[in-house]
Amino acid sequence: MTENNFDVCIFQMVNLIFKYFSSVVHTIRNFQTTHYALQEATEMKETDDYEFQAETRMLLDIVAKSLYSEKEVFVRELVSNASDAIEKARYLALQGAELDSSEATMKIHITTDKYDKTLTIQDSGIGMNKEELINNLGTIARSGSKAFLQEIQEGGSSDPQSIIGQFGVGFYSAFMVAEKVEVYTRSRKPGSVGLKWNSDGSGRYSIEEVEGVEPGTKVVCHLKLSERQFADEQSIKDTDRDDSTNSVIITNSDGSQMDLIEPVLFTQQKQHLHLGHIQLANYISSIFDMKGILLLHNKNDIQKLGFMIFGDQPKVGLFDMNQQSENEVSLYCRRVLIMNKASNVVPKWLRFMKGVVDSEDIPLNLSRELLQDSALIRKLRTVIQNRVVRFLFDRLRKEPENYEKFFLDYGIFIKEGVLSSQEQIEKEEIAKLLTYDSSSTDDDKKTTIPEYIGRMAADQKDVYYLAAPSRELALNSPYFESLKKRGIEVLFCYEPYDEVVLMQLGQFNSKNIVSVEKEMRQEKEAVNFDDAEGSLRKEEANALMEWLKTTLAGRCYGVKATPRLQSHPCVVTVEEMGAARHFVRTQFSQLGEDMRYSLLKPELEINPGHPIIVKLHSIKDSNPHLAELVAKQFF
Numbered sequence: 018m019t020e021n022n023f024d025v026c027i028f029q030m031v032n033l034i035f036k037y038f039s040s041v042v043h044t045i046r047n048f049q050t051t052h053y054a055l056q057e058a059t060e061m062k063e064t065d066d067y068e069f070q071a072e073t074r075m076l077l078d079i080v081a082k083s084l085y086s087e088k089e090v091f092v093r094e095l096v097s098n099a100s101d102a103i104e105k106a107r108y109l110a111l112q113g114a115e116l117d118s119s120e121a122t123m124k125i126h127i128t129t130d131k132y133d134k135t136l137t138i139q140d141s142g143i144g145m146n147k148e149e150l151i152n153n154l155g156t157i158a159r160s161g162s163k164a165f166l167q168e169i170q171e172g173g174s175s176d177p178q179s180i181i182g183q184f185g186v187g188f189y190s191a192f193m194v195a196e197k198v199e200v201y202t203r204s205r206k207p208g209s210v211g212l213k214w215n216s217d218g219s220g221r222y223s224i225e226e227v228e229g230v231e232p233g234t235k236v237v238c239h240l241k242l243s244e245r246q247f248a249d250e251q252s253i254k255d256t257d258r259d260d261s262t263n264s265v266i267i268t269n270s271d272g273s274q275m276d277l278i279e280p281v282l283f284t285q286q287k288q289h290l291h292l293g294h295i296q297l298a299n300y301i302s303s304i305f306d307m308k309g310i311l312l313l314h315n316k317n318d319i320q321k322l323g324f325m326i327f328g329d330q331p332k333v334g335l336f337d338m339n340q341q342s343e344n345e346v347s348l349y350c351r352r353v354l355i356m357n358k359a360s361n362v363v364p365k366w367l368r369f370m371k372g373v374v375d376s377e378d379i380p381l382n383l384s385r386e387l388l389q390d391s392a393l394i395r396k397l398r399t400v401i402q403n404r405v406v407r408f409l410f411d412r413l414r415k416e417p418e419n420y421e422k423f424f425l426d427y428g429i430f431i432k433e434g435v436l437s438s439q440e441q442i443e444k445e446e447i448a449k450l451l452t453y454d455s456s457s458t459d460d461d462k463k464t465t466i467p468e469y470i471g472r473m474a475a476d477q478k479d480v481y482y483l484a485a486p487s488r489e490l491a492l493n494s495p496y497f498e499s500l501k502k503r504g505i506e507v508l509f510c511y512e513p514y515d516e517v518v519l520m521q522l523g524q525f526n527s528k529n530i531v532s533v534e535k536e537m538r539q540e541k542e543a544v545n546f547d548d549a550e551g552s553l554r555k556e557e558a559n560a561l562m563e564w565l566k567t568t569l570a571g572r573c574y575g576v577k578a579t580p581r582l583q584s585h586p587c588v589v590t591v592e593e594m595g596a597a598r599h600f601v602r603t604q605f606s607q608l609g610e611d612m613r614y615s616l617l618k619p620e621l622e623i624n625p626g627h628p629i630i631v632k633l634h635s636i637k638d639s640n641p642h643l644a645e646l647v648a649k650q651f652f
Contacts, residue, residue: 064225067155069216088194088244092127092253094187095138095236099125102142102234106205109143116205117232131248139235144204150214150224154188154200191236192218194244199237203230349375361394364402366434366447369427374401403446410449413465421463424452432518441523448522454488454509456501466525469506479531482508484516484598495588496533499540499581507533513602516595534594537581537622544578544625552626553634561634565621568648571611575620582624587651589619621652 103123110116128137145153191198200214211230216222238247246252346367348359362374376397409431413420424431434447452463457472469480481500485491491509492501500507510516519530544558553561562576569576582588591597597617608616623630629647637644 064223066221066223067151068221069155089247091187091190091193092136092138092247094190096125096127098187099138099140099142099234102140102144104142106141106143109205115207117207117209127253129248129250129253131245131250134240134242134245134248136238136240136247136253137235138238139233141231141233142205144206144209144233145202145212146204146206146209147212147224149204150200150202150212154214155222188236189218191238194240194247195238196241197239199239200234201227201230201237202234203232205232346371347373349373362398362401364398364434364437366430366437367402367405369430370405402443406446406450413450413452417463421452424450424463428452429514432514435518436521444522445525448518448525451518453482453515454491454511455506456492456497456509457506460488464508466508466530469508470526470528472506473528474505477505479529479536480508480525481505481531481533481536482510482516482519483533484510484513484595486511494533495582495585496537498583498585499537500533502583513599517599520595532595534590535592537579537588538590538592538594538620540579540581544580551628551631553631557634558623558625561625561630561637562623564637565623565648568645569621569652572614572619573621573652574614574618577620577622578625579622582622582627585624586627586629587621587623589621589652591617591619 103125106116106123123141125141126137126139128139129135130137195218197215197217201211202214203209203211209232211227213225213227213230214222215224240248346359346363348356348362359374363370374397378393409420409423412423428451431447431450435444435451438444438447448466450465452465454460455464455469458464466480473480483491483494483497485494488509488511491497491507497507508519510519516532519532522530524530558578562578565576566573579588600616625631633644633647636647
């Protein structure tokens with residue numbers, strides 16, 4: 018082949034190669050153009066833009082500006098929604114529905130990222146399809162909502178804070194703190210696709226199909242700069258620690274896991290409380306040595322009520338005795354925290370108790386933090402009080418020594434319960450928990466009013482008590498002397514308020530509760546002067562009594578002889594001695610002497626057989642000055 022022919026061949030070969038690569042490039046460009054066109058068409062098909070309903074836009078505006086009193090509520094609302102989604106998945110699984118995964122994987126994750134200012138709440142619950150996304154997040158589905166919001170718009174009387182009673186609006190609370198919210202979800206029903214819901218809360222939202230979405234729902238809140246504290250792990254821990262959801266809440270930050278308690282409030286009660294109950298008590302009280310703690314767990318399916326109440330371990334302080342101090346019982350509705358310190362749910366006298374209460378039927382306003390006092394709440398309060406009383410009474414019977422230790426520290430609250438209750442039957446129920454020293458028991462053993470009544474003779478109609486500073490003085494009191502001789506039991510009250518409690522109680526099981534002084538005052542038995550050897554004769558006793566009336570004029574409003582005394586020369590009686598003692602302690606210093614005695618009207622009862630009384634009769638004439646000093650000293 019010549020050199021020219023070789024060059025021609027090379028040129029033709031290069032030309033063919035060039036044409037081939039040009040064709041390949043053109044084909045690739047055509048393929049890319051077609052691919053991009055198809056991709057754009059696919060994206061236009063999979064991404065749909067929507068506008069919120071007018072009512073929903075109005076609701077978003079209310080939420081963002083004035084709905085909640087505390088912004089942290091949005092975390093509880095989103096966790097509540099996640100919990101509901103898990104409950105629904107469990108329900109469908111129990112009904113035999115085919116789901117993508119088992120209940121064992123169902124839980125809630127809370128993830129914070131303070132650098133990107135995001136808070137993510139992800140559940141492995143039932144998830145949503147596209148139609149459910151539109152219905153749940155784009156519209157207000159419940160009937161009556163449009164009219165309700167229309168009334169607000171037109172300046173009607175409806176209070177925006179009553180919205181929560183009309184329909185659920187929890188999800189929208191995220192827009193209080195987020196500049197954008199993304200929701201990734203995939204229904205657990207077989208064949209479902211992953212979806213992404215996106216909105217900045219301005220009136221529009223979009224839905225598109227996405228890959229890699231796990232069954233359930235993930236809500237990503239892109240926080241406003243001013244709300245970046247909600248991207249802090251500790252802040253979310255403090256909020257979620259109080260939430261009693263039905264599944265474990267885990268907060269992850271750089272792989273760390275927050276250790277929260279399992280939901281035990283609605284587990285079945287057993288003879289021995291589950292470890293979870295102890296853990297819940299740990300978190301609520303910050304007391305980790307639970308030895309000696311009184312712990313009550315109650316689950317009532319009929320009333321849709323569950324609660325766990327326990328007595329604090331440390332001895333009560335003066336601040337806790339203050340009636341203005343708040344209780345530490347947290348209120349939940351459907352396992353979502355409503356109020357940390359729900360003062361209306363338990364009576365004031367139970368403020369030494371801590372715990373959680375969950376009821377599905379409580380009335381709420383939109384903020385879920387201002388509890389309405391209603392007949393339902395009063396009923397709830399009564400149910401809790403009755404259950405706590407029964408629980409404590411059971412401990413009293415089965416563990417008397419431990420109960421006495423408890424009563425030593427907390428008995429003052431139980432006494433307050435008797436004083437503050439309005440209904441007699443309620444007073445008597447609480448009074449079962451009171452313990453007293455008794456003339457019929459040993460020094461170190463207490464007794465109760467029901468036990469006292471159980472020991473009463475058939476002909477005894479009243480329960481007797483005696484106020485005294487100590488057991489020794491009570492046993493040697495002149496007021497106790499006659500009852501002791503007749504073998505009648507008497508309860509001893511050592512504290513001033515003990516007597517006030519029994520006065521307010523008034524009766525128990527149709528038995529009157531009477532002070533021994535009043536019983537003595539009401540005694541109708543006359544003195545038999547003929548049988549008393551060494552005693553004053555009737556004429557001598559009458560003469561002495563007339564002399565005493567004159568000597569003690571202005572102080573003593575009556576003098577009489579009594580057969581009730583043996584070792585004591587005399588006693589002073591007042592019609593209502595208990596009330597008189599309370600009056601003396603609180604008001605006496607503000608009144609003059611004449612006014613004091615005119616209000617009390619005390620009577621002096623003498624023992625005509627006592628040697629001192631006999632001697633007093635003899636010296637009233639022979640040594641009137643000494644006799645007057647003795648009479649006044651006696652009085």
